[in-house]
Amino acid sequence: MDxxxxxxxxxxxxxxxxxxRLTVSDVTGRPVxxxxxxxxxxxxxxxxxxxxxxxxxxxxLSAVIARAGHTFATDTVGGLSAQEYQYLVSRVSGVPVTVVRSATRRIERAAAEAYRSVRCARPAAAVDRWQDPVTRGGGAVWTRRGDVFAVHAAGNHPGVHSLWLEALAMGYRVAVRPSGREPFTPHRLVTALREAGIGDDRLILLPTDHHVADDIVRGADLSLVYGGDAVVHKYRADPNVLTQGPGRTKILLADGDWASSLDTVVASISDEGGVACVNATAVFVAGDPAPVAAAIAERLAALPSLPPEDDKAVLPVRPAAEARRTEKYLLDHADGGVLRLGGDGIVDELGDGSAVLRPAVVQLDRPDAPQLATELPFPCVWVAPWSPDDGVGPLRNTLVLTVVSQDERLIGRLVDEPSISNVHVGDHPTHRMAPGIPHDGYLAEFLMRSKAVIR
Amino acid sequence: MAVAADPVLTFPPDQVPDPEEFIQAAMRWHFSPETGSPYWIERAKTLDFDPRRDVRTFDDLQLFPNIVNELRQVPARDLVPQGYGSSVEVIGIYESGGTTGAPKRVAYLADWMDRYVTWSTRQMEERGHPRDAHWLALIPSGPHLWGEVVARQARRRGGFTSTIDLDPRWVKKCLAEGRGDEAGRYVEHILAQGEFLLETQDIRVLVVTPPLLERLAQHEHLVKLVNEKVRVIIWSGAHMDADSRHLFRTEVFPDVQLFGNYGSTMILCGAVERSGSEDECVFDPFAPHVSFSVVDPETGRPVPYGERGQVVMNHISRSALFPNNLERDVATRIRPLAGQLGDSVADVSPVRTFDDEVVIEGVY
Structure with missing residues (x-):
């Protein structure tokens, strides 16, 4: 491919x-x-x-989206077979190809179930159509809050593109701004949907530089914007923008017996290449965190360094210079911690200009250490002690919290805590997701409202 | 008392002089104590060369330092060549947009205005622009030159102008302060005023900036009016990227002629879009009065043809001398027309930072 x-x-x-045009390069810096x-x-x-x-x-609509999802996952779209597409995504984003494959399947499934997922969020009293007999004498109709929905997509993981399909399923007309880092997935998905018959005037792909990006948000009725803390802060006061920021996903091992949960912990940290917002960033341990940190480090140390397109690859790969910057960032922020893994550096160069980001495990000595909020795009976990006296405080601001505990009162408090979006109880890894189960609330909670119709 | 200038400086339109003869005549005019401006006569004392002896060719213009920043303070009167004597007619003192710091100021003389309007309206004639037309100009007047020029161009072509003033500095101020919504409101206010004219008058020529045209394109009603009535859209004052230009030409205003001008206060006029510019929007200057080169900003050397570089502008006339001005723009270097001094330029776009001040383009 010259x-x-x-x-x-x-x-x-x-x-x-x-x-x-923006040049999109692979992890070695070669333009593709x-x-x-x-x-x-x-x-x-x-x-x-x-x-x-x-x-x-x-x-x-529901049939078109399902059909497009299947095409997206299996057929040739825009001249690329599914395998070629997955190869390119792994080479460009550095995400292991097996992760890309499973994300492809997840998008296919999300497409098949988009309409059903959305319906999960519909208030029990509301109906879809004003003609429904329920509205005779007065009832609620579930209606869109706007017409045009925009997405500023992220490029860290192809799976982010499963979410906006729900907006499409609700009849929104959608504009997707792809990430310059990995534009293949949105380009392929939008192409497949348009070929399946969604209508070119109902779904568009708007790649732009950042000077124009704000115009998309301003011009849409509602927007979904992915980004870091700065992006979240920027749109905090805007009720028409839903932000997807860092997940700060956590695990709480509240019972003394943590050994049986080690598989769950390790998978939560390192599956998906450790690049997803649902990957665990922090592990809290009731009791001494040292043996837990040591056990996690031992398991993660065994993961191989391979190029991302290798079937056995599990770790993310970045251009070497970028990997070095990430490494420096980690080491600069690890002050006061004990590096159980990664102390000698996390960069493993592959010799072609790219480098594997190897896992890091840092043990901290208190549950309110500021590093616990440091989320990095590779398997990097901060392990800290926790006791019931510390309460819910250290566990706040979390996308997914897996809690291993028998203490129902504690679990109840975690479920009640508004700043924790999802609670997994027991050996359910933080990255477990399924259609119909909310990811960060139901998207439809943002997209829809109930409107009175009396007739 | 007025001193007669070398006729080579006031050549008739059809007798473009030899470039070196022209440059040398200009050096004699601007640096002779009896004809040069107080500014240049004084400034020459600090130059480490003698313009009358050492500046003989186009390349020699690079000997000059870039003096345009001095124009932020110099009394405008001091810029008038003394050779005009008491018969001098200054049309106005015009200022740069103020994109980069305090505005620069120039004295604009009647004989130059006449030469430029003659040249530019010939370009319009060659391109088949309508005569005797009602023009609508949604552009800066006030301290800026453009409004005055357009009114005179319209008159020269038998027409007349309605002007809706646009204050580009206010827009830039809003943007710099993060008040994009306020800037948007102001632009809508200008468009709303233009709408009355487009609705009720037989507007055949629309003069506008690219950002304003972009905003206009959001209003289906205005797009329809422009497509129905307007034959030529003259745009200038800010950059139009190649993709937007393509969309304007093919989708938004498919039957209207777009005529780009690349202007700067520091050349006292604008260069015009070359006829038949398709993918690249090429601008040709009023040579030899105005000449461009396109250079690598690191070395100051010209980039090869077809490559991008930063634009250097020269204005040389009886009325003024502004040589070797490194502008805020980058452009593609294009082969000049036959006999033209310097280069032509294409696909002009802003340099993102300039003199350590972020360039905010706004609407002008």
């Missing part, structure tokens, strides 16, 4: 190859694709076409 792959913008009038970067005018016209388009009927 000619770079062209990833065009996908507008309401079809594909658009911009003169201004060019992503068109559309100007503001294209964004404006795209959003206005979405606004003018009529929503599709839900029955038809």
């Amino acid at each position: 000619e770079p792959i062209q990833l065009d913008a996908l507008g309401a009038r079809g594909a658009f190859r911009a003169r201004n 694709a060019e992503l068109s970067q559309v100007p503001r005018l294209f964004v404006q016209r795209g959003l206005s076409a979405l606004r003018t388009a009529t929503p599709a009927g839900s029955d038809e």
Whole structure:
């Protein structure tokens, strides 16, 4: 492949190859694709076409999305077979190819069940159509809060693209801004959906540089924006923007017997290449954290360093220079901790310009150590002591908390805690997800509302 | 008392002089004590070369330091060549946009205005722009030159102008302070005023900046009016990227001629879009009065043709001398038209930082 792959913008009038294009390189720095970067005018016209388009009927829509998901996962789309696509994603994002494959399947499943998942969030008293007999004499109809939905996607893990399918299933017209780091997944998914018949004026792909990116959020009714703390802060006050920031996912081993949970702990840290927001960043141990940290370190140390497209690869790969920066960041922030793994560095160069990010395990001596909030894009875990006297405090601000405990009062308090989004009780890894089970609340809680209809 | 200038400086449109003869005549005019401006006569004392002796060719213009930052303080009167004597006619004192710090100021003389309007309206004639038309200009007037130029161009072509003023500095101020919504409101206010004119008047020529045109394109009603009535959209004052230009030409205003001008206060005019510019928007200057080179900002050396570099501008006329000005723009270096001094440029875009000050382009 000498000619770079062209990833065009996908507008309401079809594909658009911009003169201004971003080079997308693999983990060795070799260019593999060019992503068109559309100007503001294209964004404006795209959003206005979405606004003018009529929503599709839900029955038809649900079949189209399911069909597209299957095509996405199995067929040739935009000239790339599923295998070629998965290879490219692994080479560009450095995410192990097996993780990409399972994400492909997850997107397929999410597409098949998008409509059903969305319905899980519908209030029990609300109905889908105003014609429903329930509205005679007064009832609730579940309606969209807007017409146009925008996504600023992340490039860390292809699985992020399973979520916005729900907006499409609710009849939203959707604009996706792909990440320049891994644009293949959204380009392929949007292409498959358009080929399946969603309507070019109902779903568009708007690759842009950051100067124009805000225009997409401003022009949409509701937006889903992925990013770091700065992005979360930027949109905090905007009720029309839902942010997906760092997960700060945690595990609490509240019973003395942690050995039987070691598999769950290790999987939570390192499955998915450790790059997902649902990967555990911190482990809290009732009692002495040292043996737990040592056991995790021993298990993670055995993971092999391989290029991302290798079937046996499990660890993420980045360009060597970027890997060195991540390593420096880790070592700069590990002050006061004991590096059980990674103390000699986490960068394992593959000799082609890329480097494996090897796991790190840092033991800390208190449950409120600031490092516990440091989330890095590889299997990196902070292990700290915890006692019932510390309570829920250290466990706040968490996307997923796996708690291994028999203490129902404790579990009840964790479930009640507003800043913990999901609670897994017992040996359920933090990254376990399924259609119909909310990820960070149901997306539909943000997209929909109940409207009174009396007739 | 006025001193007659070398006729080579006021050449008739069809008799473009030899570039070196022209440059040398200009050096004699601007650096002779009886004809040069107080500014240049004084400034020459601190130069380590003698312009009348050492500046003979286009390349020699690089001997000059970039003096444009001095124009933020120099009394405008001091910029007027003394050779005009008491008969001098200063049309106005015009200022740069103020994109990069305090504005730069120039004195604009009537004889230059006449030369530029003659040249630029010939370009319009060659491109088949309508005559006797009602123009609508949604552009800066006030301290800026453009509004004045457009009014005169319209008149020269038998037409007349409605002007809705646009204060680009206010927009830039809003953007710099993170008040994008306020800037947007202001731009809508300008468009709303233009809408009355587009609805009720037979507007055939629309003069506008690219950001304003982009905003206009969001209003279906305005797009429809422009497509129905307007024959030519003259744009300038900010950059239009190649993709937006393509979309304007093919999708938004498919039947309207787009005519780009690349202007700067420091050249006292604008270069015009070359006829038949397709993928690349090429600008040709009013040579030899205005000349460009495209250089590597690190070395100051010209980049090869087809490569990107930073634009250096020269203005040389009887009325003014602004040589060797490194502008805030990057562009592709393009082969000049036959006999033209310096280069032409294409696909102009802003340099992201300039003199350590972030460039905020705004609407002008």
